[in-house]
Amino acid sequence: MPITKNRLGAALALSVSVTSGAALADESKVLNIYNWSDYIAPEAIEAFSEKTGIEVNYDVYDSNEVLEAKLMSGGTGYDLVVPAGAFLERHVQADIYLEVDQSRLSNYDNLDQVMLEKVARYDAGNEHSVPYAWGTIGLGYNVDQVRERLGDTPVDSLDLVFNPDVAAKLADCGIAMLDSPAEVVSMALNYLGLDPNSEKKGDLKKAEAMLQSVRPHIKYFSSSKYISDLANGEICLAVGYNGDVLQAQGRAEEAGQGVNVGYSIPSEGTLVWFDVMAIPADAPHPDAAHKFIDFVLQGDTAAGISNYVYYAVPNVAAMPLLDEEVSSNPGIYPSEDVKAKLFTQNAHTPKFDRILNRSWSNTKTGR
């Protein structure tokens, strides 16, 4: 189990840094990173260690919720974490991150200004965070099975999952949906022509009614299972993250069982998300963390990551260095028209979160 090993590594590294104490305070040789699973090019970490002599303890998680629960308990020992925007917003409110010293990031100008402005919605002035990657939530589908059932109906519409008449036709081959209340409800509100960030009870009721109407046609709710199920044909439609669907596409090709996976961004507009790098307030090695952020901002490092994980990086210098198949894939780097229709999901108040989650539980259990 790599995770356990890494945890142990992090713990050992921590104890070392404690014993060697203040003498090494400004020149730390260890960096504890906590990032999403499968979210970096392995070469990047090696190259960083080689260049700086800093030993990296790399630990992974698979949901924002798990990251948040750890951070909110405090004393994690991590120097760098990668939360998503709406979570960042709440974390900044809770004051759990250090301010990022931009003057120490020589490659900061490589960042896409438009993306920086969008992330500033979560973190005013980009003071506590540096964008890492971004992507969309869209439709992953089994090309042949969907065509067989829907004919020439366009597949770039949320009608496929949110219109009960259309969804009913796909129910037999399996529809999966992200188990992420804030994101899915936000998309549902947008589909109904309402404000995707609305906190009105009436709006939520409408979204719930719509979701309940398609619930009988949905096979399951999960934020990770759909990757393998799309790849092996167990399901034919998933509301999922773009990079995950593209991963499924890759796996299906490798398996060679004749499963064709496609990804489309809904024409109604969809949710765009950002993951950012941030330094916990109690990070033992903030200097090393700054060095790592600067390293990731290098054009070649960022391009390497994008080529490997199939997510877009908000880095201007990386663009010319991207593989053709990545840069020309509209599922990863969408066109400007599509970009214009993307919307963000903001953090909710705890009170709304509670009724949102209750509504979501009711939808899932069909109550």
Place this chain on the structure above:
Amino acid sequence: MSIIAESVRLTGPTLRALILERLGQIKCGRYAVISIPGLWLAVFFFIPFLVVFKISLAETAIAIPPYTSLFEFDLEEALLEISINLGNYRYLFEDDFYLAAYLNSAKIAAISTFFTLLIGFPMAYLIARSHGTTRTLLLSLVILPFWTSFLLRVYAWMGILQKNGIVNDFLMSIGLIDTPLTILQTDIAVYIGIVYTYLPFMVLPLYTALEKLDGALLEAAQDLGCKPAQTFFLITLPLSLPGVVAGCLLVFIPAVGEFVIPALLGGSDTLMIGRVLWDEFFLSRDWPMASAVATVMLIVLVLPIMLIRNNAEKQGEAA
């Protein structure tokens, strides 16, 4: 000789004092022995429970930790402010979602426990009736699954039960079914998972009870004209009742709060309290509410069980 002399000398008040002193020592020693598990219970059960209970009386906050503290002490004015929020408990009773989750968890746990008993009893009986190396072998077979990670074993069941898994492949190859059965992501898969996982916890206490069963009693019953079924219900079952109770409790209690099995094998509509707890804690970030759910679960489900058990033990002693 000298002992007698001594005992003769030790009469009257002196002897009583000595006996009392001895008894005192025994008592002290007994307390010392009991205090170790007592301390263990206090540190690892009671104090954590108090912490959970304390959090359940707080309110959520956007901070580390994500809830308000109950006590605010103002040093200058020497003012201690205690704020207790009972809102979580009120909400728990107002919203029938939690009641449904508790009841469904209890239902799933009860049905699973029943099937575990049904399968576990003959297994335990067989082991208790076998001898020598066979018995050792059978016992180690029961314990063997523990050598593999519980999570891996549940994942293996996903492979067995899925659409193109072993069960469906087999049933289709022998022509029993034409289209694959949907077992995974249903309550049935949850039952299978729980029964499989907790079977050893049923078999071992049953085995202990059945092993003590005096074979002569069975022979006597037969001699007096009892049919095998009668013997079972009149002799074997009543005498193994303590094992049945212990096994059922060992299965039922953890099954009620089970999270991993319904999360991996169950469908999105399998409503269990373990998943509600996860959602409250991770999705709603509502630690106080999650703590209230956990506290009520402990009181509603565990206390009656402890009372039943206590009662059963007292009856056992009286008999």
